[in-house]
Amino acid sequence: MSQNLLLTDAAGRPKNPAPTGTPLLSVRDLHVTFSSEAGDVRAVRGVSYDLHPGEVLGIVGESGSGKSVSAMAILGLLPDNARITGSIKLEGRELLGLGDKRMSKIRGKDIAMVFQDPLSALTPVFTVGDQIVEALTVHQKLSRDAARKRALELLDVVGIPDPERRFKNFPHEFSGGMRQRVMIAMAIANDPKVILCDEPTTALDVTIQAQILEALKNAQELTGAAILMITHDLGVVAGFADKVSVMYAGRPVEQGAVDEIYYRPRMPYTIGLLGSIPRLDVSGEHGRRPLTPIEGNPPSMVDLPDACPFADRCPIVTDICRDAEPELLPAGPDSHPSACHRRADLESGTIPIDQVYPVPEIPETHLDAVPREQRSPVLEVKGLQKHFPLMRGAVFKRRVGTVKAVDGIDFEIREGETLGLVGESGCGKTTTLLEILELVAPQAGSIAVFGSQAANLSGRERMEMRKDIQIVFQDPMASLDPRMPVGEAIAEPLRTHGWSQDKAYERVAELLELVGLEPYHASRFPREFSGGQRQRICVARALALNPKVVILDEPVSALDVSIQAGVINLLDELRAKLGLSYLFVAHDLSVVRHIADRVAVMYLGRIVEIGDVSSVFELPSHPYTQALLSAIPLPDPRKERERSRILLPGDLPSPANVPSGCRFRDRCFKYASLNAAEQSKCRDEDPVIVARPGKQDHAAACHFADALEVV
């Protein structure tokens, strides 16, 4: 990345300013209310903070907590039905009440924004270059050539290779990560004083997330801008922010320096959030630390009573919590402000922080005592391959290439075991699942369920087999028919397999209780449930036929953190209770570390590393696994500051154009460090997956595999 960009007025700004003096951005008692048919929605209820030059403030909260709305209020881009009160001052100048014309002069110039979804945030019909040029010329008088030159510099700064050529490309020709870089280029185009980032990496893969965070850091160093980072990911904030504001139900409930919040939380919600995220770096006695979920759901923002909005979900609630809403006050003389009536108890240690939430038991099953080799395999996949032809031509189709979605993978799952299948989007995880669920002979290789080959099954046997292998999908919203009562949705697999109405009805009640819902919920419709509850319903549906294997396709990635923990614990409990085996597909390695016994890492249609969770996570041997693990931010500010990241260059290559030899080599950091003879081996020889020396259950597909501790 070149550093040759000369920003016009960056020189005058201090590099590492102390957070004293007049704040750059000062928000005081900000309220935002939307009128709706149900009544006034009080989306933001009193937000105050100061942002000093060069500082990073992280705003953390779940969806609906008002964090994005408060940022949009700063930009003045809320819809017309929003009523905003309070004060937003930029360098002492009041922004609230400015007209659109005046605000337009500030937007993009003094305050810039990077949005969440880079796929839809760029206008599809203009070239990337033109859109950056536009961002420049709106605020600066530049000749066409000068603007173009500056836009090329910006593309270079944010790490877009070959800017001359990419300048003329349209957004759809860019990957998600590249588009987010373009967004950053536009945001820093006019050397802004404040950059607002609204979940800038949420839609991206972890390795790309690491790249984008790096690009943002560089951009900040160059411009000296202050950053307001909105996110739900406590890991991202830990390494990036100087101070943190935790929002709940439209209000900050805890505010302070990042270390304070992470190591001395003084509000049960923050404590719950920190306890509910599965972590890469912590393992308990059994290799796992139990997660403490926050029960219940956030309150509706219409007609909030004068009580602590968290009271219904709080394990240490007392009477006063239901009588008055606590104010944001420091818990002690040298403590940061938090909004909790019991902050003094938390501060003094009367209530120990780690005992605020009851720690659930990690359920055990009789199978845990049986060594793995003695358990029978339930699903065996050998040399599985799925290639899609790439066709061109309208009338006469001709084959112009092959998409190697799954290119020869082996794994097996034994009774009572969870295998995590991880990899970036596009690596072939979903294709693998679909091939297994199809239960027919694959293009090449074999799939065996309970020892019988899928290829040899008759139609009737296949139907029978489907009872034993069920799936839970990622998006519980989309995988339930909105017009079908959930009871019917759960009963559907039963009815399909010939259960009578009465018997199915009894089973539905039983299933609902099993997943932590009530039998009377059966007559309700999906929209009446929250995301976490919907996913429980999907789990109940998958369990209806007493399957032996459940395939979980990103089952928690669409859920908020606090909800996620509850579903993970439920899955854990069900596995123990019912003796299930899981194939758990996820891109979130922390979740996999928490729930899986074994893990398989996929890259471009192949498994590059497989083994038991502790070996793979503690001593990853394939460079890709190492990079993947190193890219994951830890929710621990001190560790984050000390870690150095392995940044992978570029994006996942297209499975239609797989590199020769080792398919990972063009992104491999190890390859770069090899000598010519070794490099030619990587280029010419496709590495096979071989067991690591001295390890029973750990194998990697790398010519130069070598363990490296990265977490």
Add this chain to the structure above:
Amino acid sequence: MGAFIVRRLLNYVVLVFVATSLAYLGAATAFHPKDMYLQKNPPTPAVVMYHELNERNDNPDKPVLERYAHWVDGVAHGDFGQTWQLDSVSKHFSISVWVTVRLVTVAAVISAVAGILIGSFQAVRQYKFSDHAITFGSYIIFAMPVFVLAPLLKLVAVQVNKAVGGNTPLLQYQGEIDPDATGFWGQLFSRADHLLLPTISLSLGLIAFYSRYQRGQMLDVLGSDFLRTARAKGLSKSRAILKHGVRTAVIPVMTLVTYSTILTFAGAIITERVFGWNGLGSWFTDATNHSDVNSVAVITLFSAVLVLIAGMLSDVITALLDPRVRL
């Protein structure tokens, strides 16, 4: 894109041929030109009648397929036969088509531009009074067929002329041009004057139609992330909407606009009749009334060509407007 257009054109030649042949065979079977002669008073002598029917290649004593073969042979040599008045069809066509072109060009352009702008305006001011008022007006126009709207416009013109008074009526509603108009400016004014009412009659329906679609598309775009990005860059609301919003929302609407615009050139039967323009529409009704197979066939041929041009043009325009589309 060049190869794409050539391939398309080849396909089109076949389609046009099939469409026109079907129209010819249909008309030749359904029409009874001989009866037209027999109904005349005084009756046409049989010799003359058969001579004329043979000239027109409409002699019912010959098998339809034989007449069809003769017609195809003529068309292949550039001869489209004769009209019921024994004029050359080609000559008649070359006059009528320009009358239609002069009639509908202005209306087509105005409707497209006004429809898109009005639709966008409505979307930006959704549920405000102006949006409701325009929607209401659109539905009234939808509910009113052209054969009601055109005479109504004429009635209004008569009232206006009466109110204004003077020797020559202010608003003209018959024909293309006043034959007495002299000088370039005089003729231009006269043409514009004659064009006013038929243009309104043609445009209103199209504007109502286009604006409904544009409004819907625009509403989708107004909530889009990229428009928010444009605003966050510092573009004012109106500029962001014009540059990023309308430009994107217009892509799907253009398919519709292209088809409707091109097809208006096939002739506006009712508007031409009501305002006395002898374009393709008038000719088509005359030809049908007089069992004129050759004229009907050539107008069908022209319409088929227009449909296919519209199809290709809309594809090309979409590809030009939307970089994500590749031909």
